[in-house]
Amino acid sequence: MTRLVFPAMVLASAIALSVPAPLVAAPPSLTTWLFAEGSTNGAFGFEEEILIGNPNAVPVVVTFELFTQDGQALAPITRTVPARARFTESVRQLAGDRAGIALKLTSALPIVAERTMYWGGGLFRPEVKGYRGRVSDMRGGHSEHGTDEGARTWYFAEGEGKFFNTFISVANPGDTPANVVVSYRDDTGTEVKQAEVVPPHARRTFWPTAVLSRRLQSGRAGFATIVTSDVDVVAERQMYWGDGAPSGIRGGHAAMGVSTPALTWLFAEGIQGSLTPGGDPSFDTFVLLFNPSTGPIDVTVEFFGQAGVKLAQVVRTVEAGARGGVWAKELPALANQAFSIRATATVPFVAERAVYWRGLSEGTATAGATEPSRQWGFAEGLQGGFLRYQDDDDDDKRRFNTFFPIYNPGTTAATVTVHFYTEHGDTGVSKTITVPGQSRETIWTLLYDELANRRFATFISSTEPIVVERVVYWGKGNKAGHASLGIPLPDSLTLTAATKLPPAPQVTVREVEPSKGATTGGTEVEIEGTGLGNTELGTQVLFGGVPALRLEVEHDRELKAIAPPHALGRVDITLITRGTTVVLPGAFTYVAPGASGDDDDDEEAGSPAAGTKVEIEPRWGPAAGGTIVNVEVENVLGTVIEPGSQVFFGTAAARVVKVERNEIRVVAPAGAAGKVEVTVVTRGQVVARGVFEYF
Incomplete structure (x- = not known):
């Protein structure tokens, strides 16, 4: 029997969320989504978004219920998601700045829902050009989809108490207090417990690093976790690391727990080394195995590439109540390869997988599927650049790349149809690819010009059962990223193409x-x-x-x-x-x-009054009006903007929002397409002129 020993600083690796099933992937109800993790804590630069994909031909009303760490009750909020569309909600807009937030989403029709979190150096910017506040550098992020129901037991194969800062979030969506016990099992099977009561409609956070760090040695600091409760709860795990950990954050990932161990775990994504000529970034893939049974088990882990090629296979023996695992770097055939993974045993176990940037600058965590499915759904997806995530003073504009690894574990080639729905309602594009049996293929949305600089939900159907994940990278050199398993959908859910292509942008x-x-x-x-x-x-x-x-x-x-x-x-x-x-x-x-x-x-746009330089940001907006416009005046003659000043777009007065010594913020009125003169009037005198363009 063998026991895997990882080198120090790379022991903690791999994470998972799983929806266990019998012979075919059992889909969730799709009308209830529960999340235990969430934070908009500005001290850490946390920003959180909830993404919703609506595959229906009609709009869907979604109700948001928020369960806070501090116990404050927040009123439910509703949002309407257009037909065949993706919808994005900022949790900061719902809950303000909060250290811990769990959520429950409900709808009358099937939807898919995911959560993303990003952090680093600031917050998201208002989508206004010229914004001068501090913007998040998005040094890291993680994603996860919700679960459709709570459970009384949750398992996690991954955890680390020295180099990584590990947390377990537990949400109680019910009306009865939950008596929760969290059991940590190190690599030898030694157990340490924490217990707490989680009130109804509330969330609590357990911090295993705080209770385990002194007990564990570097290089042997990994642990598995079992969460038990006397009522149904939802449990997720988050891991963060970086300079000054546990307080400092560089990289991180999150995963929903596994409510039932299984005989088989399937992963569409895995990468070892680098796939680029320059070798940057370079990745390490880990598969973590937890045996909750009373006897040792043998786990077979297989790695599959393209065109039906099995790249490698290894067997690990995992002791009772302990962990084992596979580091892909130990298998030479996996060097500089992308692959899918299958882990099997004759006794139920728990498996997780993580991919880390070489040097642990960032990492992604994703779920394993216990069985393939013919249909999958994703709420998150984005390709290109978005002003919301960009800082004018940062050369890295954090442009996004989205990939969908697809694993066909069967022997028959699968014809896979992919429907992308954008944010505009019943608008999108559909594509078809073929995935050979026992193979992995990847969809890269960069290749679809219709999705350039767009956010989208994705729904996938296949002629054969498959496993699909989504990986999102952003920043120069793909500096950061997150990954998630798709949501299995029932065959009875009809997936159709959007009736309209994304509007061809006027260049x-x-x-x-x-x-x-x-x-x-x-x-x-x-x-x-x-x-x-x-x-x-x-x-x-x-x-x-x-x-x-x-x-x-x-x-x-x-x-x-x-x-x-x-x-x-x-x-x-x-x-x-x-x-x-x-x-x-x-x-x-x-x-x-x-x-x-x-x-x-050229910069001054127009003919300013003598002695005056004017800057208008943004200098364009829709003809319907409503654009927030900042007009800044540098006046060498001493005239300043003051309360009572007015701004006109042509002859139409703009609504004034804010006035400062040399700046006035207004809401642009409606206008006709084309350029219009902007005038600033103080005490009946024109003190500045500029140009604004309607489109």
């Missing part, structure tokens, strides 16, 4: 800044407009016919390009994106190195 360019740069190249040029596509595919910027040295689409309304070297003079800028070519005649002027490249005349 326009509204501003190029700066409009001058040195002939040696290297000037960073911001191009603002609409309808921009993916950075990697289908988008190009040319200066006088010469491609930009570097290009990044930050979101659908802004890109940055590095001007190439060119001879003196004015040149056209050509933008090619989404199959459309836009030529801006003479939009950029090359000047001698060291010559003035200032572009103040």
